[in-house]
Amino acid sequence: MPTAGFLVIGNEILSGKVVDTNSPFLAKQLREIGVDLERILTIPDDIDIIAHEVRQMSHDYDHVVTSGGIGPTHDDVTMDGVAKAFDLPLELDVALCDRIEKATGDHFNESMRKMATLPRGALVQESGDLWFPLISVENVFILPGIPSLFEKKFESIREQLDGIPIVLRRVYVKAYESEIASHLNELLIEFEELMLGSYPRINEPDFRVLLTLESRDTGYLDRALESLLARLPDDSIHQVD
Amino acid sequence: MPTAGFLVIGNEILSGKVVDTNSPFLAKQLREIGVDLERILTIPDDIDIIAHEVRQMSHDYDHVVTSGGIGPTHDDVTMDGVAKAFDLPLELDVALCDRIEKATGDHFNESMRKMATLPRGALVQESGDLWFPLISVENVFILPGIPSLFEKKFESIREQLDGIPIVLRRVYVKAYESEIASHLNELLIEFEELMLGSYPRINEPDFRVLLTLESRDTGYLDRALESLLARLPDDSIHQVD
Incomplete structure (x- = not known):
């Protein structure tokens, strides 16, 4: 049976400021598809910890989903962590950067380049009607932490997973x-x-x-x-x- | 600063059948006390996985809290896992067994001996007005998964933790x-x-x-x-x- 691990990245969850609703959502969804969720792990926004856990989960499970840490601010270090997990350099994806510029218009600024800076070789796929695409590296799907976006983005993953329902x-x-x-x-x-x-x-x-x-x-x-x-x-x- | 790790033990969480409310509760409480919660990990009811993670968390953090898997049924294997983590034998705690018998009266039966079978040297402390005591081994507090009991039992732990509030x-x-x-x-x-x-x-x-x-x-x-x-x-x- 296909297995999965879920990595929740965010100080806001560990400090009790935000309740993690992505885990119960994902658990239910994977169960419906018939993929065995074997581990849910919540860790801080720390590059080395993210790198270590992504590497381990990528090895242990067929699929890994991460949540959080892909915005434009200082505490968004998930891409850095994933890149480090697979020893990949981070590079600006010019097409994605153009896309972000188009989508954000007047609000575009330098800090958004961060959101278009991906581990080399990352797969960038369309994601339904969301302007930000679905990004994955190896068997790791990198999702946003905001629940409404996480849930919408999961639809694109769902199509790519094959399980046998329980x-x-x-x-x-x-x-x-x-x-x-x-x-x-x-x-x-x-x-x-x-x-x-x-x-x-x-x-x-x-x-x-x-x-x-x-x-x-x-x-x-x-x-x-x-x-x-x-x-x-x-x-x-x-x-x- | 004192640090903590939280280990959620339960297939019902991973399969999406039950929403884990103990994690957000504990995160908030530890934050109030000023203890840094550094990791929340949800794993299946599996002795070897529990043993491995308890051993690791006990080493990495000042305090470890576990939730779930201490009832009388086949899938309650947390005590087995904790015992294995510290290479301790499981032994019937006769005083606790008597206590369970008194508290459950007519409903007492053999399967409840399981709830009084603890890793050798486990600390058994009074826990407010709850008839079931607070059990800990080394720096690991072993709590029930049922949220109302988990929350009540946390009061006994709270008194034993010293942090500097944030x-x-x-x-x-x-x-x-x-x-x-x-x-x-x-x-x-x-x-x-x-x-x-x-x-x-x-x-x-x-x-x-x-x-x-x-x-x-x-x-x-x-x-x-x-x-x-x-x-x-x-x-x-x-x-x-």
């Missing part, structure tokens, strides 16, 4: 998690490949545990669900969907 | 970020120690950039703010607070 079933259980733990363990002995989640809920009036059963094989999932329901006490099931 | 000033600027980028660069040459953030906002009617100025030294911060305001064009400042 099917999810949910069972809402009225018993305490500890009362059903042994049944779950037995289920996993019978269905070793089942992805089984067990999540206690303390503020729900109608159930105490949400179980999630997942698989890329629908038949396998159906059989596991049937086996689970047969194991649980009759009166303990609130709902299945 | 003071924050905000400047809301009507100009585009690219128009003020050079002024920000000059400011940072004059005030090298200033923590300066620049965040473009595209949906605000009254301003285009939020600047944040931060320092642990109030006098230094005041001088930097004065210098910034003198650099920016007169009509570009929407608000300062």
Whole structure:
């Protein structure tokens, strides 16, 4: 299965000034496509740290997505970090610079050249109706941190990723998690490949545990669900969907 | 300054089924105390991955906080991972087991022994009015994933951390970020120690950039703010607070 890592770059997240909404968005999207997100890492705007983590994630996962640090100011050092990760020089992309100049008109100034300065060999692709293109280096997609732009830009990536979607079933259980733990363990002995989640809920009036059963094989999932329901006490099931 | 790392353990976050609210909560709290949160890492419920990352974070930061994976079910393997990180055996804490039995009464069963099975030498401390204590190993605080419990339990940690709070000033600027980028660069040459953030906002009617100025030294911060305001064009400042 294709795997992915997500690198969130931004002091504003670590200092609690901004809530990272890109991670939950990306996690849901990748799940829908069927790409396994294996790691979400938030780090400061620091060239060496970015370089180290980009290099590692690029090695460990099929796809890497980064968020943040590609604007015109002093604290936007993601391109520097990605360039360093792959030992590439940074170069002005003249076509991109012209494009930024056209898009920003009277507001264009020298600091925007920074936004057109990319690691040598970076891939510059059209990105839907956004004037700023989608930029990638090796298997690393470099996205902006602003959520509305991040989300729009993800559409261009989505088309380029192939996964096998995972099917999810949910069972809402009225018993305490500890009362059903042994049944779950037995289920996993019978269905070793089942992805089984067990999540206690303390503020729900109608159930105490949400179980999630997942698989890329629908038949396998159906059989596991049937086996689970047969194991649980009759009166303990609130709902299945 | 004291530093911290936060390790979020949970497939449910990576698969997009649950939104991680513990990270923004912890980031804000640590900022208030004045502890520098340097990394937030989300990983799956996997003993070896947990062990590796706990060992690394414990080495890299003064304090480590983990979230999730300490319940009674098969996918709760945080204690196993922490034990492995420090090469410690897992042992039943009889006093804790008795405590769990008293707190859960009729619902107590074998699977709850798992919740009382801790790495040898783990520190078990009272945690406010919560019946489940605060557990730590070396410099690693092991917290539950359920947000209401995580937040309550953090109170016990808060008392044990000493930081120097950071003071924050905000400047809301009507100009585009690219128009003020050079002024920000000059400011940072004059005030090298200033923590300066620049965040473009595209949906605000009254301003285009939020600047944040931060320092642990109030006098230094005041001088930097004065210098910034003198650099920016007169009509570009929407608000300062």
